[in-house]
Structures are given as C-alpha cells and as structure tokens.
Amino acid sequence: MKKLRFRKTSTTFYAELKAEAEVLLTEPVLQRARRRMKIKCCFYALLFIGLYLNVYNPAVSSRSWLLILNYTALGLSGILLAFNCAHDCVHNTFSSRKGTNKLLFYLVFNAQGVNASLWRKRHIASHHIFPNVDGCDADIDDNPFIRLSASQPLRKAKRYQHWYATLLYSLYTLHWILVKDFIYLRKKQLANLGEQRYSAAFIAELILLKAVYFFYMIVLPVWMGGIPFATVLTAFLVMHICISLFFVLTLIISHLSMETVFPVADEQGLLPYDYYEHQLAVSLDYHPCNPLANWIFGGFNSHTAHHLFPHLPHTVYNYLSPSIKKLSAVHGLPYHELSIPKAIASHYRYLKHLSRP
Template sequence: MIKKMNNPTINKPVFKKAGNDDFLRTLQKEVNEQVLANKSLQQLIVFKSLSLIVLYFLFYSCILIFGNQTPLLFAFYVLTGFTMILVFLNGFHDAAHGAIFKKRKHNNWFTYILELFGSSNFIWKKRHLLLHHPYPNMQNWDIDIKQSDLVRLFPGSTWLNIHRYQHIYMWFLYFFYSLNWIFVRDFKDIFGTRDNYLKRVVTIPKYEAAKLVAVKLFNIFYMIIVPMLVLAQPWYMVLYAFLVMHLSASAFGVMALLSTHVNEDSVFPMSPADGKMDITWSMYQITVTQDFSTESKLANFLFGGFNHHVAHHLFPTVAHTYYPAITPIIRKYAKNYNLPYQAFSLYKALRSHYTLLKNNAQEENLFVTGEL
C-alpha cells in the first residue's frame, strides 16, 4: 500500500451545524417537488452520456479510415479530443457523483471511461469527492485549485519570482492541461511526497499505481501507435496530430474549469487551527462557487452543468440536465436570503481569472484569505 501522509498540524475542517433557518432545507424541498419529479431529465443524461461515448469512438475510427489525408487526420484527432472533453464534462463527471444511473455499480462502470483517456478514475474521484467538493477553494485542502507551483491561485501560497509573469505565461500553459494531467499530475498524486493533499485523506493501493501505468501505455498504443501502423503517414505527423488534439481539447476544457472558482472576487479561506468552521456547509458552497453563461443553451450542452456550478455544489448527486431548472430557484433564494450568489458571462469569468492571476502575481497578498 502507498501510505497516506499524516500532518498533525492540519486539522480536518468541520462546518457549523445548520439550524432550522438554513436556506438549504427549504431549497431542497422546493427542488425535489418542482424539478426532480421530472424523470425525463434523468433519461436525457443517460442518452446524452452514452451518445457522446459513441461519438468518441466514431471520430477515433475516422482517424484510422480517413487519416491518410493530412487535413482529415488533424480534423478527426481534434474532434476526438473535443469529444473526450465532452464525455468528461457531460458523462464521466456525473457518473463519478452517482448521478446518471440508478445503481451505484453502473455509475462506477461508466467512470472507467477515464482509463480509456489515459487516467485513473480512482485517483480522480478521491481528489474530487474527498477534497474539492467538501472544501472548495480552501487552502491546504482543495487539490483541484492547487495544481502546480507554476501558478499561484491561492493567495496564501508561496510566492516565486516567476509568478510575476503568470498572467502572461499561464494562458500558454493552459493549452497543455490534459497532457500535464496524463503524464505528470497523476504520477505526482500517487508517488509525490511534498505537499500531497491526496495522501492526507486516502491510502492508495499499489495496484492502482500499476493500473495507472498500464492505462497510459494503452492510451499511447491506440491513440499513437495504432494510427502509425495503419496509416501511410510519417510517424511525426501522427504525433503532431495527437499533440494538436490535446492542445485544442485543453483549451476547451479549461474554459469550464477556470470559470467556476478562481476569479478576482473568489474567496480562498484558510481553515481554523482547530478545524472548526464558523459557517455552514451550504453557505460555504454558495460563497466560494460561481456560475457562468447559465442562460445559454449551447453552454448548457457543452459544459455539462459546469456553468450551473452553484447548483452542482449544492446538489452534487443530481444529474446536470436538471441544473438549468434548479438555478432559477437558487437565484430566488439568493435574493430572499441575501446569499452571495455570483454569475457571469463566460467572457467576463475568463477576464476575471486573468485579473486574479495578475493580482496574485505580486508578492503581497491582495485578497482576503480567511473572511467569509
């Protein structure tokens, strides 16, 4: 077994117990009665997620069938990468939360699609379900925010000289997001010992490390080696197309990931020394999460509910096809209860992320880190 790290100086955060006046109680009641009764939206997520997997294999097949024509080689690699992100945002993510199928085992089976993409559903689910969702934006806990020392998103993170230019170079590095995930981040999660958030909360079986290597080799085999063997293309042209696939897929996926938690108005709390939070779980979730482009049907389809991110954090086990109907109810409660609900256009969310990068490029912290 790969042992989890124990850090006695960091206590697990515990949120304040919700009282009878907590908005989530009545919000959940209204959502259950007015939205979740519509079973057609549950059927829609099943159809959508399975259809996107079929589309992924269709585009991959087109690489092998039409790839001898160089423009089509690149076009179908890009479409395969684009569909990979669609499957992740619209299917895998919901299944990881148990939100697609009625039976837990069927959702678990679906999450193995991540292995097809060269990653580990075990590692991702532990990262996301045990660290990001309970403690979004919380320094020393939210592993999805703390990605690399190259970028300073947490205002309390160590400042490096290179951060002076992060608002410039990060927009180039974001194109390598999926490549970094597959070939760097997964290995850091399993084998890394410095500042490893994941090992605070989970013990990683050794077979998961072996499986991780195996699935990455398999991904390289069918995405690179097989096209090289089948097509009458130079090996380097196939490799170029594979790289372009990941660059374009990253550009698409990062738009959703950057627009929900990390902008100039985001709060990045530090947990108290004793771990006792002076805020309820539901109030915390709505405080540190933002929506974007919620009125756009195209955004709803492409981003799989990531644009309705407040609804997702308050109702994580509900399929994203319900979120467009849940968000207006959340807005109503935000107005009635004076809740800090935030929503932006996609453009404004990305522009605001640039501002956060620029402000956090300075050694002096410009953001409030502990006040909620």
C-alpha cells in the same frame, strides 16, 4: 493540520431551497432528465467512436490538415463525454446501479489517458468537501508554476503568471497524463486526505492503462492506418493543446475568479460559512439556465447547483439555478454569475491579483 469545521447555519436558505427543489423536480421531470442524460451519453460516445474510426478513413488520413481537425474533434468529444457522462457517474447520478456508474466512469476517464481512481479520490473526498480552502482542496494545491490562493507563497517567477498561464494551460492534459498522475502516486500527504498508499498492482494498472492510451491514439494509426508517425504525432499534440485550453478555461473559472471567495479557518479550525453558504461563496456560474450550455458543459456551467445538489443529475440544474439565485438574494448570500467571456477575463484578473505581494 487542525480539523476544519463549518459554522452552524444562521439562515434557512438550504431548507427553503430543498423544499423548492422537491416541488420543481417531480418524478416526470426527473425521468426526463435521466433520459436526456443517457441520450447525451450515447451521442458523445458514438461521436467519439465515429471520429476515432474516421482516423483510418483514407480521405482523412491522406490529408494532414484533415487528420489534425479530426484528432482535435476526437479529443473534444472525449472531454465532452467525460463532462456529460463520467462526471455524473462518479457522483452515482447517471444510473441507479453503482456498478454501472463505476464501469462507465472507469472506461471514459482511462480512455482519455488519465487515471480514474486518482481523480475520483481528489474530486469526491477533497474538492467537494472543502472547495477553495487552501490545504484542503487538492485542486488548488500549491504548485511550482501558478499561485492559485493568497495563502500560498509568492515566488518571484509567479509575478508574471497572468502572462504565461495560457501557455501552461495548453499543456495541461498532457501534463496530467504524463506527470500529474505520477506526482499524486508519490504524494503521501494529499490536501485533507492524509496518508496515501498505493499497491504495486495499482501502479502497474495505471502504467498499463496509459500505455493502452498511447497505443490506440498514436501507434495503431501508424501501424494499421499507414499514416506517417510525424503526422500522427503532430495531430496528437495539436489535439492536446486545443482540448487543454477548452478543459481548463471552462472548469477553472467555476471556482477561481475575482468574484469567488477563498475561505480561511480561524484558530479553532472554524470556517466562516456553513456548508451550503460555503458552496455559494466559492462557486461561479456561467449561462446556468441555457439549455445549449447544459448540453455542452454537462452542468459545469451551473456549478453552484452541482455543489449544492451533487446527488442529482446535471440535467436538472437549469431547473434549480433560478431558485438558487432568488433565495440567495432573499437571504443576503453571495451568488456569482457571469458570461463565459467575462468569467475567463475575471480568472486572468485573479491570476494578476495573486501575482502581487
């Protein structure tokens, strides 16, 4: 694969944006933002622990429908903990101590059954460098089920992908835990990352951590809580269907829609934008300045700000998004913003668009 390069900037967009950010993000603002992020982390962590302990509450465990609701809320709280804490940790924006960031990220991700180290590598070293660039963004790697880029081959079954995508999306988290991580273990060539090798100790740790996840989510409630296995398994599966749809449909829309761009390099490996213009072109925001959306989605709703300022905590993105929107218009650069229902609809139109030759 030829080495990709971004074009040299032809605008002062990012220089002006950075200057505005320095004015907006005074030290008191940053201190409040960091404090708010830690409060959110404690809130979602306590919610997750409380809902897990509630599984053993006889008033809940004795009623199947209540147990299913509790498991679903438990799964969602875990996803929101990852959104609002672990994601910042992987970018070292949660704490000034890298060790704290690494530990929290490791605990939160592996507690969801997915391998933290494998995801960090794909996210930091692939996706954030070349988002929406086919062959260099591990998040849109060619897969046998859904075509996510026009550069990927159109197989016959994928002509109906906009019809069956929701079913596949509902299985996403279980597929990630049981299949996807193991696929990445076997992949030698991963997007732009080149040759990948994993030690026997790493593979053993990955398997052990997944066993711990299934133990505390399924075995322990049956063994210690006396809950019928079929009931626990049903609740566990319903939980994964719900959190899969929530997870996919709030993340995938931030890059894969009719509005966003999928840049292709020329024969010399030169991409059509500079680095910062590229981040604008490939990202989509939904309710980027809404405090409630920021509280829930952990800044994924203001995704343009995240890709332009990944070194800042997500609790400042609502300060930056108006400046991004204003300056992109001044410089004639793309900025994409929709409501979340319209963003989801746009994603499905994009799937339909890619289902055709």
